[in-house]
Amino acid sequence: MQERLTSMTNNSEFEEFYLNMGPQHPSTHGVLHLLLKMDGEVVTDVVVDIGYLHRGMEKLAEKRTYQANIALSDRWDYLSSMNNNFAMCLAVEKLMKLQIPKRADYIRVIMAELNRIASHLVLFGTYGLDMGAWTAILYGFRERERIMDLFESVCGARLTYNYFRVGGVSADLPEGFIEKTREFIKYFRKKLKEYDDLLSNNVIFKDRVKNIGIFSKEDAINYSLSGPNLRGSGIKFDIRKNDTYSVYNEFDFDIPVGSNGDAWDRYYVRMREMYESTKIIEQALDKLPAGEICAKVPKVIRPPKGEVYVRTEAPRGELGIYLISDGGTSPYRMKIRGPSFVNLQILQKVLKGWKIADVVAILASIDIVLGEVDR
Amino acid sequence: MKQLPGLEYIWLKLIEIFEKICSSLGIPYFFVFIIEKIVFGIILLIFICITVLFLIWMERKVSAHMQSRFGPMETGRWHGWAQTIADMIKLLLKEDIIPEKADKWVHRIAPIVIFVPSLMGFLVIPFEKNLIVQDLNLGILIIFAFSGIAVLSIIMGGWASNNKYSLLGGIRSAAQMVSYEIPLVLSILGVIMITGSLKMTDIVNAQSKFWFCFTQPLGFIIYLISATAEVNRTPFDIPEAESELVAGYNTEYSGLKYGFFMLSEFTNMFIVSAVATTVFLGGWMGPILPPIVWFLLKTYLIVFLLMWFRWTFPRLRVDRLMNFGWKYLIPLAFFNIFITGMFILLIH
Amino acid sequence: MDKQELLNNIKAKFPLIEEYRYLEGYVTDETLTLKVPKEILLDLCKELKNNKEFSFDFLMCLSGVDYLDRFEVVYHLYSMGLKHKLVLKVSIDRQNPEVDSVVSVWAGADWHEREVYDMFGVIFKGHPNLKRILLPDDWEGYPLRKDYARAPDQYD
Numbered sequence: 089m090q091e092r093l094t095s096m097t098n099n100s101e102f103e104e105f106y107l108n109m110g111p112q113h114p115s116t117h118g119v120l121h122l123l124l125k126m127d128g129e130v131v132t133d134v135v136v137d138i139g140y141l142h143r144g145m146e147k148l149a150e151k152r153t154y155q156a157n158i159a160l161s162d163r164w165d166y167l168s169s170m171n172n173n174f175a176m177c178l179a180v181e182k183l184m185k186l187q188i189p190k191r192a193d194y195i196r197v198i199m200a201e202l203n204r205i206a207s208h209l210v211l212f213g214t215y216g217l218d219m220g221a222w223t224a225i226l227y228g229f230r231e232r233e234r235i236m237d238l239f240e241s242v243c244g245a246r247l248t249y250n251y252f253r254v255g256g257v258s259a260d261l262p263e264g265f266i267e268k269t270r271e272f273i274k275y276f277r278k279k280l281k282e283y284d285d286l287l288s289n290n291v292i293f294k295d296r297v298k299n300i301g302i303f304s305k306e307d308a309i310n311y312s313l314s315g316p317n318l319r320g321s322g323i324k325f326d327i328r329k330n331d332t333y334s335v336y337n338e339f340d341f342d343i344p345v346g347s348n349g350d351a352w353d354r355y356y357v358r359m360r361e362m363y364e365s366t367k368i369i370e371q372a373l374d375k376l377p378a379g380e381i382c383a384k385v386p387k388v389i390r391p392p393k394g395e396v397y398v399r400t401e402a403p404r405g406e407l408g409i410y411l412i413s414d415g416g417t418s419p420y421r422m423k424i425r426g427p428s429f430v431n432l433q434i435l436q437k438v439l440k441g442w443k444i445a446d447v448v449a450i451l452a453s454i455d456i457v458l459g460e461v462d463r
Numbered sequence: 464m465k466q467l468p469g470l471e472y473i474w475l476k477l478i479e480i481f482e483k484i485c486s487s488l489g490i491p492y493f494f495v496f497i498i499e500k501i502v503f504g505i506i507l508l509i510f511i512c513i514t515v516l517f518l519i520w521m522e523r524k525v526s527a528h529m530q531s532r533f534g535p536m537e538t539g540r541w542h543g544w545a546q547t548i549a550d551m552i553k554l555l556l557k558e559d560i561i562p563e564k565a566d567k568w569v570h571r572i573a574p575i576v577i578f579v580p581s582l583m584g585f586l587v588i589p590f591e592k593n594l595i596v597q598d599l600n601l602g603i604l605i606i607f608a609f610s611g612i613a614v615l616s617i618i619m620g621g622w623a624s625n626n627k628y629s630l631l632g633g634i635r636s637a638a639q640m641v642s643y644e645i646p647l648v649l650s651i652l653g654v655i656m657i658t659g660s661l662k663m664t665d666i667v668n669a670q671s672k673f674w675f676c677f678t679q680p681l682g683f684i685i686y687l688i689s690a691t692a693e694v695n696r697t698p699f700d701i702p703e704a705e706s707e708l709v710a711g712y713n714t715e716y717s718g719l720k721y722g723f724f725m726l727s728e729f730t731n732m733f734i735v736s737a738v739a740t741t742v743f744l745g746g747w748m749g750p751i752l753p754p755i756v757w758f759l760l761k762t763y764l765i766v767f768l769l770m771w772f773r774w775t776f777p778r779l780r781v782d783r784l785m786n787f788g789w790k791y792l793i794p795l796a797f798f799n800i801f802i803t804g805m806f807i808l809l810i811h
Numbered sequence: 812m813d814k815q816e817l818l819n820n821i822k823a824k825f826p827l828i829e830e831y832r833y834l835e836g837y838v839t840d841e842t843l844t845l846k847v848p849k850e851i852l853l854d855l856c857k858e859l860k861n862n863k864e865f866s867f868d869f870l871m872c873l874s875g876v877d878y879l880d881r882f883e884v885v886y887h888l889y890s891m892g893l894k895h896k897l898v899l900k901v902s903i904d905r906q907n908p909e910v911d912s913v914v915s916v917w918a919g920a921d922w923h924e925r926e927v928y929d930m931f932g933v934i935f936k937g938h939p940n941l942k943r944i945l946l947p948d949d950w951e952g953y954p955l956r957k958d959y960a961r962a963p964d965q966y967d
Binding site: 216219221222227287290295296443446 | 777
C-alpha cells in the first residue's frame with residue numbers, strides 16, 4: 089500500500105485529495121476499505137483494501153472434520169448459508185461417490201432457492217437505502233422475516249443454518265411447511281410487482297443507476313465475473329443450467345439477462361431471478377417425493393484419497409470448492425473460491441472517472457458480502 | 464358559507480381593552496404598539512416550539528406507518544407523543560464537542576445563523592385576516608430574502624468542522640440551494656402578477672373565487688419541487704446524504720447545536736408549507752370551520768406531502784439535480800410567467 | 812472437445828506437456844489434468860486463451876497447494892464458448908518458489924495470485940502489484956504452509 093500511495097502522490101499536479109471510504113461506512117456493505125484519489129467530485133484512482141474480516145477459514149478447515157466444516161461454511165457468505173452448505177456437501181459427496189435420496193435432493197433445492205430469494209432481498213433493500221429510498225430496506229426485510237420463519241421451523245436457526253449433511257439433510261420438513269411455503273410464494277409474487285413499481289421503474293432511481301458502471305462482455309469474462317454480474321452484461325450463463333448439478337435439470341426456469349451491463353441491469357437481473365426462484369420452489373414442492381432424507385454414511389466420514397473441484401450457483405456468483413483429501417477425517421487442502429472475492433477485482437478498473445455518488449451505486453450493484461471476500 | 468369567528472376575534476378584543484387602559488394611563492401609542500408586537504412575537508415563539516415538537520413526532524409516525532412499523536409508542540403512554548420532548552431533553556444534556564482544529568467561533572455561530580432567518584420568516588405569515596405580526600407591503604419577498612441567508616450557515620457549518628466530508632456537504636448544499644431559489648421565486652411571480660401586490664393578505668383575498676392552485680397549476684408544481692429542494696429534503700437531501708457522506712455538514716455537531724439544525728429544518732418546512740397555503744391554497748378561506756383551523760389544516764397537508772416524498776423517493780445525484788433545476792424548472796417557470804402575462808393581457 | 816482430443820491437440824503444440832499421473836485409487840472428476848513445466852506456462856496460457864479451438868477464456872480458480880516436498884499452483888480453466896474444462900498443475904520448488912504470472916492473460920487472476928503469495932509465499936513474476944491481500948502488510952510467515960509455526964490449539 090505504501091508504494092502505491094507514493095506513486096499516486098508523485099503524479100499529482102492539481103488539488104487532488106484522498107478520501108477513505110471505510111472500513112466503517114454506512115454504504116460499503118461490510119468492512120471494506122476503499123482509498124479513493126479524488127479530483128473534486130471525480131474519482132481518479134482507487135485502491136481496494138480487503139482483509140478486515142479474514143478468519144483463516146481455509147487453514148481452519150484443515151484441522152476440522154468434514155461435519156464441522158459444514159458448520160463453518162455457513163459463515164462464508166452469511167446471507168446465503170444454505171448455498172454454502174450445498175457446495176460443501178456436493179464436494180464431499182463427489183469424492184465419496186455417494187448416491188443421495190431423491191427427497192433430500194429436492195429439499196436441498198427448495199432451501200437453496202428460498203435462500204437465494206432472501207439474499208436478493210437484502211440487495212434490494214440495501215440498494216434502495218444507498219440511493220436514499222429509506223423504505224425499501226424495511227419492505228425487503230419484512231419479506232425476509234417470513235422466509236426466516238420458514239427456516240426456523242425447519243432447522244431452528246435464522247441465519248447460519250448448518251442444515252445439510254454429507255448424504256442429505258439433517259431433519260425432515262415439519263408439518264405445515266409445504267402449505268406455508270406455497271402461501272409465501274403467492275404473497276411474494278404480488279409484492280415483487282409492487283417493488284418493481286416503487287423502485288425499479290422509479291424515474292429518480294433509474295436516473296441514479298442507469299448507464300453507471302458498465303461492464304463490457306469482454307471485461308466480464310476476462311475478470312472471471314459470475315452470477316448476476318455476468319448475466320447483467322448480456323452473457324447467458326448460469327451454472328444451474330449450463331453445468332448442472334443436483335436435480336436442477338428437472339426444473340423449468342428462465343435465465344434473466346441484462347442488455348447494457350450497467351448497474352440497473354445487474355439490479356434488475358436479481359429482481360427477475362427472485363421470480364424464477366419462486367417458479368423452481370413451486371415445481372419442487374409439486375414433485376416432492378416421499379422417502380429418506382439422508383443416505384447411509386459412516387459416523388466418521390473419511391473420503392478416499394482424491395481431489396475434486398465443484399462449482400455451484402450461489403446468489404452472488406460461482407461458489408467453487410477445490411477439495412483435496414488424503415484419506416483422513418479432515419481435508420488436506422480446501423480452497424474456497426468465493427464469488428464476491430473474484431467479482432470485486434473489477435472495481436479497480438471500473439471506478440475511474442465516476443463521481444463519488446456513483447461509487448456507492450457501482451459497489452452496491454456488484455453485491456458483495458465481506459465474509460466471502462475475506463473468508 | 465360563513466366562517467365561524469376565529470382567534471382574531473379574541474386577539475382584537477384583547478388589543479382593544481389594552482389600548483383603552485393605556486390611553487387612559489396616558490402612555491403614547493408608540494409604546495403600546497411595541498408592546499403589542501412583542502407579546503404577539505412571544506406567543507408566536509411558543510407556537511413555533513410546539514409546532515416543531517409536533518412536526519418531529521408526526522414525521523416519525525408517518526414514516527413508521529409507511530414502512531409497516533409503529534414508530535414511538537412508549538413515552539407518554541399514548542403513541543409516544545412525549546418522544547420529542549424526551550429527545551430534546553437528551554440533546555440538552557449532551558456534551559458539546561468542538562473538533563480541535565475547527566474554527567471555534569464559526570462553529571458556534573452556524574446553528575444560530577440557520578435558525579434566526581427561519582424565525583424572521585414568521586413575520587408575515589397570515590394565520591387569519593388580522594392575525595399577522597405585521598402585514599408588510601413587501602410581504603412575500605421578505606420570506607425569500609431571509610431564506611437566502613440559510614445558505615451561509617450551511618457553508619459555515621461545513622467549513623468550520625475541519626472535515627472533508629462536511630466540506631463536501633456544505634459545498635453541495637450551497638450549490639443546490641442557490642440553484643433552486645430561482646424557480647422558487649419565479650413560480651410565485653405568476654400569482655403576484657394576477658394579484659398585483661406583494662402583501663400576504665391581498666394574495667389571500669384575491670382567491671375568494673378560485674384558489675390559485677387551479678388557475679396556476681404549473682406554478683404550484685414548480686413551487687412544490689423547489690420548496691422540497693430549499694428545505695433539503697429527499698429527493699434533494701444531498702447535504703445530509705447519510706449513506707455517502709455520513710451526515711454532511713452536521714457531522715461534527717452534537718448536543719443542542721445539532722438540535723438547532725434539526726429545529727431549523729422543520730421550521731423551514733413549516734414556513735414553506737405556510738407560504739404554499741397562502742399563495743396557492745386559499746390561505747384561511749374555507750366553509751364552516753374557523754379560519755385558523757383551515758390554515759393549519761392546509762399547511763399540515765402540504766407538510767404531510769413533503770414527508771411522503773421523503774419516504775418514497777430515492778435521492779438525486781448532485782449534477783443531475785443541478786441539471787434539473789437549471790435546464791428544466793427555470794424555463795418552465797418562465798413559460799408559466801409568459802402564459803400568465805398573455806392571459807392578463809387578453810382579459811383586460 | 813473431449814478429453815483425448817484436447818490432450819492430443821495441446822501435445823501437438825507443446826510437446827513437453829504430459830498428462831498428470833495420479834496414484835492408484837485416487838479419485839478425480841473427469842477433467843483433463845495437465846502437468847505443466849513452469850517455463851512454458853505463460854506461452855501455454857496465451858495459446859489456450861487465444862486459439863479458437865481451445866478458447867479457454869474463463870479462469871475458474873487459481874489455488875496453491877503445499878505438498879510437503881514441493882508447492883503446486885493449480886489452474887482451473889473453463890471455456891464459455893466450447894464448454895470444456897481443463898486443469899493445469901505447475902510444480903514449484905519449495906526453496907525458491909517462483910512462477911510466471913498469468914495476469915496478462917486473464918485479468919481475474921490478479922487477486923488469486925496475491926492470495927497465493929500471501930498464504931504460501933509464491934512469487935509471481937510480472938504481477939503488477941504483488942502485495943499481501945488478506946493479512947496485514949507487516950505479517951511475518953506464510954500461514955497455509957504445512958510447516959507454519961503457531962501455538963497448538965485444542966485440535967492438536
